[in-house]
Amino acid sequence: MNKQLAWGIGLAALVALPFVYRDPYHLHILVLILIWSFAYTSWSMMGRFGLVSLGHGGFMGVGAYVTALLWNHLGISPWIGIPAAMLCAGALALVVAYPCFRFRITGHYFALVTLALSGIVLQIIIATRDYTGGSLGYTPERTKGSHLLALQFDDKVVWYLIALGVWAGGLAVWYWIDRSMSRYAMEAISEDEDAAAAAGVNVTAEKLRITVISAVMTAMAGALYGQYQMFISPDTVSGIAVSLQMVFAAVVGGIYVALGPTVGAIITILLAEVLRIGFGTKAVGWDNLVYGVLLVLFIIFLPKGILGSLLARLKSSGKPQP
Amino acid sequence: MMEIFDIYLLEALVNGILLGGVLALLALGLNLIFGVIDVTWICYAELVMIGMYGMYYLFSVYGLPYWVAAPICILLVAALGAALHFLVISPLLGAPPINQLLATGGVLFVLQSFATVAFGIDFRNLGIRLPVLALGEMHFSYARLLAFIAALIGMVAVYLFMTRTYTGTAIRAIAQDRQIMALMGVDTKKIYLVTSALGGGLAGLAACLLVLQYDVHPFVGLSFGPITFLICVLGGLGNFVGGFVAAFLFAEIISLGGLFSDLEWGYVLAFAFFIVMMFIRPAGLLAKRS
Numbered sequence: 001m002n003k004q005l006a007w008g009i010g011l012a013a014l015v016a017l018p019f020v021y022r023d024p025y026h027l028h029i030l031v032l033i034l035i036w037s038f039a040y041t042s043w044s045m046m047g048r049f050g051l052v053s054l055g056h057g058g059f060m061g062v063g064a065y066v067t068a069l070l071w072n073h074l075g076i077s078p079w080i081g082i083p084a085a086m087l088c089a090g091a092l093a094l095v096v097a098y099p100c101f102r103f104r105i106t107g108h109y110f111a112l113v114t115l116a117l118s119g120i121v122l123q124i125i126i127a128t129r130d131y132t133g134g135s136l137g138y139t140p141e142r143t144k145g146s147h148l149l150a151l152q153f154d155d156k157v158v159w160y161l162i163a164l165g166v167w168a169g170g171l172a173v174w175y176w177i178d179r180s181m182s183r184y185a186m187e188a189i190s191e192d193e194d195a196a197a198a199a200g201v202n203v204t205a206e207k208l209r210i211t212v213i214s215a216v217m218t219a220m221a222g223a224l225y226g227q228y229q230m231f232i233s234p235d236t237v238s239g240i241a242v243s244l245q246m247v248f249a250a251v252v253g254g255i256y257v258a259l260g261p262t263v264g265a266i267i268t269i270l271l272a273e274v275l276r277i278g279f280g281t282k283a284v285g286w287d288n289l290v291y292g293v294l295l296v297l298f299i300i301f302l303p304k305g306i307l308g309s310l311l312a313r314l315k316s317s318g319k320p321q322p
Numbered sequence: 323m324m325e326i327f328d329i330y331l332l333e334a335l336v337n338g339i340l341l342g343g344v345l346a347l348l349a350l351g352l353n354l355i356f357g358v359i360d361v362t363w364i365c366y367a368e369l370v371m372i373g374m375y376g377m378y379y380l381f382s383v384y385g386l387p388y389w390v391a392a393p394i395c396i397l398l399v400a401a402l403g404a405a406l407h408f409l410v411i412s413p414l415l416g417a418p419p420i421n422q423l424l425a426t427g428g429v430l431f432v433l434q435s436f437a438t439v440a441f442g443i444d445f446r447n448l449g450i451r452l453p454v455l456a457l458g459e460m461h462f463s464y465a466r467l468l469a470f471i472a473a474l475i476g477m478v479a480v481y482l483f484m485t486r487t488y489t490g491t492a493i494r495a496i497a498q499d500r501q502i503m504a505l506m507g508v509d510t511k512k513i514y515l516v517t518s519a520l521g522g523g524l525a526g527l528a529a530c531l532l533v534l535q536y537d538v539h540p541f542v543g544l545s546f547g548p549i550t551f552l553i554c555v556l557g558g559l560g561n562f563v564g565g566f567v568a569a570f571l572f573a574e575i576i577s578l579g580g581l582f583s584d585l586e587w588g589y590v591l592a593f594a595f596f597i598v599m600m601f602i603r604p605a606g607l608l609a610k611r612s
Contacts, residue, residue, distance in 0.1 A: 052420045054364075054427070099600040107419050108362045108559060112551040113600070115364065119548030120593040127586030240544060241434075244427045251424060285438030285540075292431030299425045300413050 014164055018157040027156040029273060031228060033265050034163035036249070038170040039221035040261035043246045045177060046214045047255045050107075050190035051207065054243040055096065055114030056218045058121035059089040061238025063219030064226035065125060065132060068140045071150070073131070078151040082223045089219030090212045092117075097211045101204045104193065115240060122239035137233030140226060151227050159228055166224060167262070170217060174258050177213075182206060248295045254305025263307045330581060336462060338577030339570065343470035344531055346569035348550045350477055350562060351524030357497040357560035358517045361411055361422045365430035367547030369406075369522060372433055373399040373529025374538035378446050388450070396526035403522020404515050412514070430543075437540035445537040452534065469531035476527045477566075480520070493517055497560065549576070549589065552596050558606020568607055571595075 018027060043056050066085035070076040076084070096117050100110055126134050133139075143150035153159055177183055185206045188196035197203050226232045235241065245268075253264025268291065275287040302309055352366050363369070376398050380391035410429060414422045452464040484490035492513050496503045504510050536542065553572050557564030572592050579588030599607070 050418075050420060052423065096597065099597065103600065105555075105600070108356070108423060109555055111364075111420070111423050112362060112555050112559075116548045116552045116555075116593060116596070119544065120590060122544075123586045123589045127590065240430075240548070244431060247424055247427060248431070285435040288431050288435035289439060292428045292433075292435060295428030295431065296410055296425050299417075299421050299428065300410070303417065303421055 011168065015161070018160050022157060024156055027160050029269065031156065031159050031163045033262075033269050034160070034167040035221055035225050035228065036269060037262040037265040038163075038167045038224075039218055040246055040250045040253070040265050041167075041170045041174060041258075042214050042217035042221060044250045044255040044261045045174060045217075046210055047247070047250055049186040049210065051211065052107075052111045052247070053114040053211070053214070054111050054240065054247065055117035056215070056246050057118035057238050057240060057242035057244075058114075059093065059215040059218040060222035060225075060242060061118075061121045061125060061234065062089045062092060063222030064232045064237040065138070065222075066219075067223040068138055068226050068232060069131060072138075072141050077149050078223065078227055079149065082151075082220060085223050086216045086219045090216045093212050093215035094208065097208055098204075101207045101211075106193070115243065118238065118240050118243045122234050125234045125238060132234075135234055137231055137236075139231050142230075152230070163224065163228070166220070171258055173213065173217065177210070178258070182209065186210060245291075248291055250305075251295065251303075252298050252305055254308025254311075256304065257308050257311055260305050260307045264305065267306070331578075333461065334577045334581040335574065337466065338574035340462065340466040340470040340573075341577055342570035342573030343473035344528055345546075345550065345553060345573050346566050347473040347476055347524060347528050347531075348546070349553045349557065349565035349569050350480065351521045351528070352550060352554050353557070353560055353562055353565045354480070354517060354524070355521040356554070357562070358493055359407070359411065359514050360419070360500070362426065362551075362559070363406070363429075363521070364423060364426045364547075365406075365433055365543075366521075366525060367543030367550060368430050368433035369399055369402060369525040370529045370532065370546075371437060371538065371540065371543040372402060373526045374533040374536075374542065375437060375441055375446075376526075377530055377533045378448060378538055381448050382446075388448075392527075392530040395530055396523050399526030399529060400519040400523035403525065404519040406522070407515060407518035411518070412511070434540050434543070441540065443540060445539045447537045448533055450534060463535070465534040469534065472527065472531055476524065480524070483520075489513070489516055549592065552592065556596055556599055556607060561606050564606045571607075 017030075039056070039060060043053065046053050063082075063085045066088050067078050067081040070081040070084060071078060096113065099105070100113055105113060125132050129135075140152075143152045147153055185196065185201045188199065188201055189203055189206060193203055222237050225237060249264035249268045250261045251264070252267055253262065254260030271290065272287045275290060279286050298305070304312060348366070348370070352363065355366075356362055373395055376395040377391055380386045380394055381388060386394070406426075406429060410425050411422060414425055452468070455462045455464055455467065484494055492503065492508045493516070495506075496508065496510060496513055500510075503513075532546075549572060553568045554565055556572070557566070557568035572595075575592045575595055576588035579591040
């Protein structure tokens with residue numbers, strides 16, 4: 001009961017925030033944190049069950065580019081474009097993941113196959129440069145009519161509320177999975193696939209379901225990011241670097257707890273901003289250098305992530321010593 | 323019209339074989355490390371990138387002749403490989419495999435951004451323009467031919483090392499059974515370190531060869547890293563012969579795909595081929611059917 005109350009108060013405070021405090025720069029950072037948190041949470045839904053995908057950069061790219069391309073070339077509103085993009089990402093996830101799961105491609109193999117996927121999506125975006133602008137990036141056209149229909153808003157407060165809603169929705173999906181039978185099935189699968197199959201778990205179907213949910217949500221994050229920033233480039237929404245960035249943030253925050261990826265997003269985005277402001281334009285590369293070193297250190301010394309380790313410590317100190 | 327087309331086709335076929343040599347070399351290094359240590363170095367292509375920068379600095383900045391710079395570069399990357407194992411992999415040997423994979427992903431970030439910070443994002447090359455070999459109406463670059471031959475020599479050298487020396491035999495034995503070999507009095511730690519250095523050395527050799535054909539920049543690893551992983555998975559991770567065959571298959575697809583359209587589409591085609599092959603031979607090209 002107490003927990004629910006805390007959640008309610010926290011959420012209400014977050015909703016109320018922009019009406020009290022509306023510094024555009026800080027709101028911008030908050031919107032970015034919320035959108036990326038949503039993406040990282042989507043990744044963790046697979047990651048927590050040992051399905052390490054390095055292909056989420058690809059799904060994000062599909063989400064961002066399909067939405068923008070539909071709007072620019074066919075004039076289809078993002079309200080239809082985003083679901084279409086999510087459908088595309090889901091289909092892509094099915095095509096790639098089905099053979100992987102059907103033929104028991106797990107662990108290293110799965111990570112490498114999905115890694116290649118994100119590389120290939122990047123190559124396709126660059127190869128179709130006549131439509132996507134290639135490496136130079138792509139800008140969704142400014143609206144000619146209704147802002148609402150085009151999902152383009154100048155007011156950061158509106159974006160903050162949209163991102164907050166989507167982020168909360170992501171957490172709701174996390175809890176929904178956490179409480180479902182799927183969670184137990186997936187945990188069994190990540191421990192021992194054969195034993196899980198023998199116990200009557202449909203291994204392929206369970207894994208596919210979680211993968212498609214995760215991919216579809218990631219595509220939505222990509223589409224929202226594109227709509228908010230009004231500029232996408234292959235390097236910022238697709239490719240291996242983005243995939244690794246997701247993994248990194250999720251691992252730093254902790255992939256086994258609901259708010260872990262959010263904590264990861266807060267830490268990484270604030271770190272990047274501080275480094276960017278601290279080093280100025282000389283900082284090209286420095287933020288990633290610090291990222292990389294931290295990632296390695298975290299995996300060696302703190303594999304549960306910051307929030308995960310904190311919660312584990314709180315739990316163990318709460319118990320009486322044997 | 324038809325005849326010209328055939329010559330281009332033949333040229334693309336031969337160029338595919340030449341490209342396959344270097345890809346096979348890269349796949350061999352990755353397979354070696356996976357087969358023995360059971361770890362995938364996601365940052366393998368970035369080691370090659372560092373090697374290419376090493377060649378650039380040794381050759382263009384310090385003015386060493388190519389034949390002197392190449393061995394130094396190979397040793398340098400070999401040392402980097404050993405350091406990678408010692409600093410990152412060995413503390414994680416007992417951890418879940420996924421953590422090892424992610425840690426090398428972190429190293430990828432580190433190496434890329436290190437190169438960005440230290441060398442800048444400009445494209446650099448050695449400024450060597452090797453002549454083009456004209457055979458009838460077909461044209462092949464000496465750089466590719468040289469790369470192909472050197473890659474083959476490198477692979478034969480590794481084969482001889484693995485079959486003719488005590489260390490090589492121990493490496494193969496560990497690849498077969500990790501636990502038993504420690505009981506047989508083989509120092510696994512040392513073998514792992516040697517294997518990592520060997521894998522690094524192969525990346526260094528590939529760097530010396532690739533720098534003749536391509537400009538080096540901090541993100542050059544991304545252009546052939548994914549394809550190397552695909553090759554290794556297609557051939558069966560840890561399967562040396564499978565990786566070799568898969569490298570040539572992929573090189574042909576990329577080369578022929580590039581003939582009909584852009585090079586990027588060659589990559590896309592290769593990936594489509596890969597997905598199809600996963601349905602047909604999921605455990606690798608040469609895997610025995612269970």
